[in-house]
Amino acid sequence: MSKKELLSKIGLRLDGRRAHELRRIRCKLGVFTEPDGSAYMEQGLTKVLAAVYGPHQVRGSKSKAHHDNCLINCQFSMAVFSTTDRKKRPRGDRKSTELSMHLQQALESVIKTELYPWSQIDVYVEVLHADGGIYPTCVNAATLALIDAGIPIKEYVCACTASLANNDVPMVDISHQEEVMGGPTLTIAALPMSGKIVLMEMSQRFHLDHLDKVMNKALQGCKDIRQILDAAVRLHVRDIGSATGWALTSYNE
Amino acid sequence: MFTTKTFIKKTRIGHFLKHVREHYIRDDISCGFKSCEKCQPVESFLSPDHHNKCSLFNYNHYIILDTNVILDQLDVLEEAPIGNVIILHTVLTEVKHRSLPIYKKLFTLIENPSKHYYIFTNDHHKDTYIEQLDGELVNDYNDRCIRKACSWYMEHLPNEKFILLTEDADNRNIANEEGITACSIFPYVKHMNDNAVLEDKLSRKEIYLDKDAKDLFPPHLNNVELLTGIKEGTLYQGTFRASRDNFLEGYVSVEALEDQVLVQGRAGLNRAVDGDVVVVELFDKSDWISPSEIILEDEGGVEDVKDIEQKEKELKETATKKKGEIKPTGKVVGIIRRKWRQYCGILQGGLEGVYQLFVPADRSIPKIRIETRQAEFLKTQKLIVTIDSWPRYSRYPHGHFVRALGKIGDQTTENEVILLEHDVPHSQFSEEVLSCLPKLPWIITDDDVQKRVDLRDLDICSVDPPGCTDIDDALHCREVGDHLEVGVHIADVSHFIRPGTALDLEAQSRGTTVYLVNNRIDMVPDLLSSNLCSLRGGEERFAFSCIWEIDKNANILNTRFHKSIIKSKVAMTYEEAQMTIDDKSKNDNIAKSLRYLNMLAKILKKRRLENGALVLASPEVKIMMDSETMEPLDIEVKKMFQTMSMVEEFMLLANISVAEKILQDFPECACLRRHPVPPSSNFDPLIKAGRHLGLEIKIDSGKDLAKSLDDAVKPDNPYLNTMLRILATRCMLQAVYFASGTLQKEDYFHYGLAVPLYTHFTSPIRRYADIIVHRLLAVSCGADATYAVLLDKSKTNEICQNLNYRNRMAQYAGRASIAFNTHLFFKGKLQDEQGYILYVRKNALQVLIPRYGLESTLYLARKGESSNIFEYNEEDQTQRAKDVVLHAFDPVKVRLSLNSDNIQHEKFVLQLVSPFIEGFSVPPIEEMDTSCEPTNDSGKKRKSTGDEKKNKNKKSPKNKN
Secondary structure, eight states, X not given: OOSSOSBOTTSOBTTSOOTTOOOOEEEEEOXXXXXXXXXXXXXXXXXXXXXXXXXXEOOSOGGGOOSSSOEEEEEEEEOXXXXXSOOOOOTTOHXXXXXXXXXXXXXXXXXXXXXXXXXXXXXXXXXXXXXXXHHHHHHHHHHHHHHHHTOOBSSOOEEEEEEEETTTEEEESOOHHHHHHSSOEEEEEEETTTTEEEEEEXXXXXXXXXXXXXXXXXXXXXXXXXXXXXXXXXXXXXXXXXXXXXXXXXXXO | OOOOOOOOBOOOOTTTOOOOBOOOOBSOOOOOOTTOSSSOOOOOOOOTTOOOOBTTBOSOOEEXXXXXXXXXXXXHHTSTTOOOEEEXXXXXXXXXXXXXXXXXXXXXXXXXXXGOEEEEOGGGBTTTOOOOOTTOOHHHHHHHHHHHHHHHHHXXXXXXXXXXXXXXXXXXXXXXXXXXXXXXXXXXXXXXXXXXXXXXXXXXXXXXXXXXXXXXXXXXXXXXXXXHHHHHTSEEXXXXXXXXXXXXXXXXXXXXXXXXXXXXXXXXXXXXXTTOEEEEEXXXXXXXXXXXXXXXXXXXXXXXXXXXXXXXXXXXHHOBXXXXXXXXXXXXXXXXXXXXXXXXXXXXXXXXXXXXXXXXXXXXXXXXXXEOSOHHHHTTEEEEEEEEEOOTTOSSOEEEEEEEEEEXXXXXXXXXXXXXXXXXXXXOOOHHHHTTSOOSSOOOOHHHHHHSEEEXXXXXXXXXXXXXXXXXEEEEEEEETTEEEEEEEEEOHHHHSOXXXXXXXXXXXXXXXXXXXXXXXXXXXXXXXXXXXXXXXXXXXXXXXXXXXXXXXOOEEEEEEEEEEEEEEEEEEHHHHHHHHHOTTOOSHHHHHHHHHHHHHXXXXXXXXXXXXXXXXXXXXXXXXXXXXOOEEEEEEOOOOHHHHHHHHHHHHHHHHHHHHHHHHOTTTOEEEEBOOOOGGGGHHHHHHHHHTTOOOOOSXXXXXXXXXXXXXXXXXXXXXXXXXXXXXXXXXXXXXXXXXXXXXXXXXXXTTTBSOOOOOSOTTTBHHHHHHHHHHHHHTTXXXXXXXXGOHHHHXXXXXXXXXXXXXXXXXHHHHHHHHHHHHHTTOEEEEEEEEEEEOSXXXXXXXXXXXXXXXXXXXXXXXXXXXXXXXXXXXXXXXTTEEEOTTOEEEEEEEEEOSSSSSOEEEEEEEESOOTTTOOOOGGGSOGGGOGGGOHHHHHHHHHHHHHTTTSOOHHHHO
């Protein structure tokens, strides 16, 4: 038997959630004024800032530019104070390069890149506090930042993790504690409305018997996250709108 | 759905890291009462029909427990009268943190519907969650949480009554001030109806017998001192192992030190009990001593101190400082973790009053002092007792009675004791397990036939010991062209035991079938073990076949595995098979194939031995039982047939072939078996023994050892070789199962068999490891699908650990059962037997009697005294009496009788018959007068053996007749 059970016999996880419950999500669009779009996202204790610049002219060597679509440049970084042990994290180390590429892959699937030939969009994400599920939070934050920047996307792209508790019960949105103690973790980035999966990653192998239910759990998590993001976007748009005045008119009507 | 309030918990470990964790507070946690309308209904065992009857409170009430009550008094809680208990989550985590075994036991209680327990998750409930204050101790915080939950319950359900049971006086007082009814468990149990049994089970931490009792033991250091000591390297942490022969001696195995640390005397042991994790302090090198070679037994009464002081003196006098044998010596200064468990044993007779001494069957455990009101009854019983505490002023640890097992000396009781002492799960198979069995009549469907290779036409036969009902292997051999085709067919148990079912889990936890002399504790239910899986003669059965094509020089040309259907033509015993081979007139297919198999087996064996496989020996005996009275009739050494080694060779071959196959397909999670190379220091006794005989035993490799053992033959002592092999066997380490991914390839080696890879495949009916191997192999050959746990290397390793433990225990249990029946057989008998000296000790000879596979001690002097007849020579390991010199391995004739003075540890008493030594030896039985036939009165006999020891300079009175 494993030393610690991730899901107690009464069905509660270590932090008091049930297996299907996400961590608390708080998000805010438009947190910076300098970039074209920005967002702050909090999933449990994992906190991420995202900023979007562009679309703009391709910087650096022009040869990178595409004639039919735009270049998406993602930069992932973690703050030195984001984990329990304070560590210098050089930009461009293996882990962050990998995460940057994964992020790029997820975003390319939703951005209507064909609208911006010869141009480039920069997406910067910075992890302020890491407590498990860094990648999903980054994807979700980047999605919000893209929306804030007004870049056309096909639909929300959301990401979520899932794992197995006690080798049997699938559970969603894995915290750092659970990541460390539990078995393999599955990360999915999906288009929740169409149900398409754009990225899937496993930290270890799952047995085929389990893969299906864990994947479904993660997908369900993505759908739940989409709802929360959607509500946040609508609220934000209403706030902006009321500031500019046109929301007021709709109130009066 | 959920409230999302985030709270921050800080924990500081090691490098002072700050951990921040989420803590969700919920509003959907139920109080667990069916009658409650405010909460969502949940499954709960709390029942208004159960009443806790305690005369202190003349109303029905629910009990809320504090952690300390659960930790100390679980035995009381297990009793039926106490029910309707609410376990708070705070308490549950604390229990888990403090003691995992108690946590597990508590959980079985909670899951038992008739106990009416309910877990209330108070730390995630919105009304009972409280924050830890700055500077508040964890204990105080937990107490506060418990009180908060109590008052919440009282407020939440005003119509019900709640009682908090706690041993913490402060907590009780504050609770009472806050209006919570709180009570200690002692008065509570005392005032319960029918409390007699319950009260015995109360664990007593503090007993004030004698206010000014002086302290017998030095105090233990406190935890902080211990930890700093270990960190600074002045103290060492290790596991304490008590000596079985000398209650004032023990060892501490410390990881950091090469040698075990010797601890001696009352102060040295300082209340450590076998198995405890202790901290030792080493003495200066000049104070190091060598282990004493005398045998000391604890003979004290309840509060008798003189005895122990005298024994200590004895020990000190014998303490020697021999060069070369000096061990690091130290003393126990503190105890990190107690490994106290429940012990089987009996009460020591002759004590009055409520305080009784309990004598555990395990000799490495000290006597335990218990308080009971049913001493008279318990004196006739075998019972289970557990240790509660060991205060400084007490000669013995304090414990309490758990339960009685049955009458002393009863066969069923003794079996029960053996099983319990060796932790063998032996309860009946549960309904759930039995429901996994196939329904009878069991028929083979067309579907089955399609999936399997049909081998029903082959002339397959099985060869097993007589009376065997769980036949798991069968063989065949036939000519195919120039070559031979050999098949080993193993019962396809994994077809019936599907992974993850209750049946599978039960078999996994049992791990192995345990064979006692007159009883078999099956790993799988009888229907499978002796019917559907057993490859009985003339019946169609499913098998897993391993088929080789072999040339006539026993070289394997190719190997294949598949599931099959077979029909064994005949189930033979070893003897029958041997006769079939030898009988030249028989020429049917079975006889032919047996002859081929025998021929191949001889070549295989020769090749194996050339490779350095060891032939080891251990005295194995079979006890013939009277089928009606269940009493042992005779003991005989197991007979050996060539056919036994024939079957063995092919089983080895099959196991090796399978091991190669599964490792190839599952490099990470194959379940293999390895036999580690023993450290060279293990061979010291063997080399020493050889040197005295002028034989050189080389141990550099298995091959060298095998060769030296083969060469160690002396014509004048034909049994010598066997004895050396017995000694060699004792130098070995245990072979163990492991998951291939957890070790380096070099470590897979099987030392005893001298093969690089080995596993167990051939006995799935009685070993669980074989079932795992079957499943892996089935996946390899496409007959089955994998499942998650099968491919999980850490899980496989976990299972292997359990199997290793169960196997070891099963082996010990089997031996214990044989020992018990041997004792039963010798009760009231007196016999002269041929024996051999195995070891020479300072005051005794260790004698092996091959006829009964018995090893016993022949005392040359009374305990603790040195003999005035014998002279002990340590260098040569001899005992000299005038002109007679006794060496190790010398043949001796001894008189064998059973001393039943101590009913738990009946001992064989040996007396020397020949060589005759004036003033010590006894004449052979034949010369004795018939009037002192020992069988007529065993009581008298006991007395006479006692006398003999005292008057060892005179002839015993019996012999004068």
